[in-house]
Every structure is written in C-alpha cells, then in structure tokens.
Amino acid sequence: MSRQPRQHIVRLYPEVGVAGSLRAAMQAELDRVGYTLTASLTNSPGWWDCATRVGDDRRHVTTVLGGEQRWFTMDFWERGVMMAHGSTADLVASAAAIGLWQTGSRLRELQAASSFVRFGELAEAYERGDPVETKWKIYRRTRAPHIDHDLIEAAYAQPRLRTLFPYTSHESLRLSRCTREPFTDDLPAIIPLSDGTYQIIGPRPRSPIGHANTPSEAVSLLIHHLPDNCGPAVDATAVELGNF
Known part of the structure; x- marks a missing residue:
C-alpha cells in the first residue's frame, strides 16, 4: 500500500496530495509541458513526499517544499556549484524554471523567464x-x-x-x-x-x-x-x- 503525504503537505499543496508526493507532482507537470526530464527522490529518505531532484551530476535542480508556508524552494546546480536559488508558490513556475535550467539556460536567461530566481557574482564568474x-x-x-x-x-x-x-x-x-x-x-x-x-x-x-x-x-x-x-x-x- 502506497504511503500518503503528511497532512501539512496535503493542506498547503493539494496538487502534491493528489499526486502522492512532490516527485510525482513535478513529474506530471514536466510531462505536461513536454520536457523529457525525470524527477527523482533526493538522498534524504525522510523527505520522500516533500523533495525532488531533476538532472544529473552535470546539472540538476533540487526542490523542497516549505513546511510552514507554501513555497517551492529551489537550488540550481552545475558541476558541484550552486549557481542560483529561489522560491515560488507556483508548481507550474517551478517546473518551468527546472526545464529551462536543464535544457542549458544561462543565468540571466533563467532569471528573465523566472523572476524569483536569484544568483550572485561568483555564479556569473563560473559562467564566464x-x-x-x-x-x-x-x-x-x-x-x-x-x-x-x-x-x-x-x-x-x-x-x-x-x-x-x-x-x-x-x-x-x-x-x-x-x-x-x-x-x-x-x-x-x-x-x-x-x-x-x-x-x-x-x-x-x-x-x-x-x-x-x-x-x-x-x-x-x-x-x-x-x-x-x-x-x-x-x-x-x-x-x-x-x-x-
């Protein structure tokens, strides 16, 4: 029998409650938009319902749900460096940002499309x-x-x-x-x-x-x-x- 998401997650994130986990909800949204990307569990077993990772060792995005307020909190990684981060209350917006990053977007392009994304001068230096x-x-x-x-x-x-x-x-x-x-x-x-x-x-x-x-x-x-x-x-x- 499959596990049910914790009650505070169902309350704050009804679409995650319906899907059964953030991983499943994110996968459904990526599929709907047409990205050939796979949402996976993170290496934190206790976060099975509230976190997901999309990508590989070269580029990936981790997303974690806020526990007190509705936030999809995201970190954008490239080869061992966290290049950007951000939070949005919108699952659709978070999936769109993941899709852009995983298909090779540069930092300023990502931020122009997803205004909640933030990055610093060191990340741009890596990019240069x-x-x-x-x-x-x-x-x-x-x-x-x-x-x-x-x-x-x-x-x-x-x-x-x-x-x-x-x-x-x-x-x-x-x-x-x-x-x-x-x-x-x-x-x-x-x-x-x-x-x-x-x-x-x-x-x-x-x-x-x-x-x-x-x-x-x-x-x-x-x-x-x-x-x-x-x-x-x-x-x-x-x-x-x-x-x-």
Whole structure:
C-alpha cells in the first residue's frame, strides 16, 4: 500500500496530495509541458513526499517544499556549484524554471523567464570561466567574522597562491587545485588561532607542520610546503581530477 503525504503537505499543496508526493507532482507537470526530464527522490529518505531532484551530476535542480508556508524552494546546480536559488508558490513556475535550467539556460536567461530566481557574482564568474579571481575579490572585501582579512591579503599578495581557488572551513584558509566542489584536499592550510597566531597544517592527514606569529610568516611557510606545479586551479572537481 502506497504511503500518503503528511497532512501539512496535503493542506498547503493539494496538487502534491493528489499526486502522492512532490516527485510525482513535478513529474506530471514536466510531462505536461513536454520536457523529457525525470524527477527523482533526493538522498534524504525522510523527505520522500516533500523533495525532488531533476538532472544529473552535470546539472540538476533540487526542490523542497516549505513546511510552514507554501513555497517551492529551489537550488540550481552545475558541476558541484550552486549557481542560483529561489522560491515560488507556483508548481507550474517551478517546473518551468527546472526545464529551462536543464535544457542549458544561462543565468540571466533563467532569471528573465523566472523572476524569483536569484544568483550572485561568483555564479556569473563560473559562467564566464574566471571564478578564481572573483572568489579572491569576495574574500578581500568581506568583513565576515570568520574571515581573517590580514591573512587573505597576505595570501593574495603571493602570485603562486593567487592562481589557486581559496575557500574557508572552520575559519581556516584552504586552497584548491580545482574550482568546483568537492575541492582538492592535497595542499596545506592555515588556521588562525585564538591568540592571534597561526597554525599551518599539512594535507592528508591534516597534522600540524608549523606555527607562525603573523599572516606573512604563515603564508611563507605554506608556500614552502606546496608541491611543485600545483597551479593554476582548473575548471574541474576533485573527483574529475582523481583526488577524492
């Protein structure tokens, strides 16, 4: 016997209640419009009635239903990067946006047709093919508390590091030889410590390889432990590079 959607979903999304799940409702709408796309379940079993994914590892869209208000909340992905997001109360509009994205729409084309879609400058940089410089620029101008501005500036001042893709994890500065997630994990990283000093950790396993008192010293030590020919970062994932 098939399961019935939860009552709050039936109440907020009657078409999903009739179809039996968001996956089924989205598939019906995609079929009605004429898209040869398949709506699948996500990898979250508890979301069987309220979430769906359309696409493959190259491009896909995930859609999740709001629990308190009627919203189809969507994330648009391309090769490991969330390129855009948005929410609409209209199943037809959400299916139309999925169809556009999965048939190769560019960001501004998608937004022109689906005004609820939002994206940022980094996504457009990916689309242009130059996300490395844009990611450094975003970090250099941010004042977010988990970003050590002096460390970012010291790293950016080094030509070898400027060509690598920067990202942060638990306040540490990490660098990748590829620009898409999953990132490579074979380069040293720098962790700012609470006393204002820095710990440099090596790749795999992430064990300490040195300690520095200033951002410049930390960056110099990191560069000393870089492998040869580790840049510039390429448009790929770590999986595609065989590094995951």
